[in-house]
Amino acid sequence: MAVPDDVLTRSKIDAELATLPLWRYAGELRTELKCPTSAAALALFAAIGELAQQANHHPDVDWRYDTLIIATSSHDAGGQVTARDIALARRISAAAQEAGAVAAHG
Template sequence: MSTQDVLDKQQISAYLKDLPHWREVPGAISAVYQSTTAAQSIELLSEIAGAAELDQHHPDVDWRYNKIFVTTTSHDAGGRVTTRDIALAAKISERAEALGISAQPELIGVVEIAIDTADRKAIGAQWAAGLGYKEASDGSLVDPNHRLPSIWFQETSTPNPNRLHVDFWVPHSASGAVLDALKGAGAELDGESAPSFTVATDSQGNRFCVCTEQDR
């Protein structure tokens, strides 16, 4: 693989303008397709498998009744988006449209667990051992089977008393509805770093960050 295959954020954004089904998520691009029946979802799943085998580039796919959740990244490029991901995404979109299956980008979401720490190296191996995770190139911990939430360490000299919080990544286009729901449920919102992320705090002091691909 040539290093020229790896795309920076600006290049990803440019490509995604021509791929309206897809959104950027941490280290990958994602889409969600919703069919009318489970059988139609299986048909799309088969089409995705065929495209992946043809390209020898395989996405992570989660089938849930009439919905197909698809995420593609280049693991051999350190979990970054490459031109191969863009090419595969285009083929998947074409097959979904040919089957009359609609995209639901507002359903795209990625959960990460963040841990405040003054010394990531002091605890990283313990978390990896307990969960069976592997360390990624950016120092985060990831499930080798790409099923469970990743863990990243927010290094700070002043860790929050509640050191663990959840980061929920959603497309910027869908973040307004999430923030409105949080506000309506009584959460306190801190939008100082929006649209990159907004910190929500519940009535017991637990934090919840809504993150988007914007201003990264």
């Protein structure tokens, strides 16, 4: 299987992360979002699911009461970060802002 041509170098990932304050790199793009309430977290989870379906690119999401832990990488690129991951992270960040979520990681 050929590796997709949108795999990002570490320097490109770092440059993109400079514009994505909710996210960090840990072999994949990761964020931990604390929502105002558990109901808000579930609504954001649903919004992330819809964004993922639209993009045909699916992150791992773990729901913990009022917090969502999200990780995204591209399975078709051997788990590397691609431009698709950055695009999805931007959409998730916008949805998180709308939901009143804040970064829960330090």
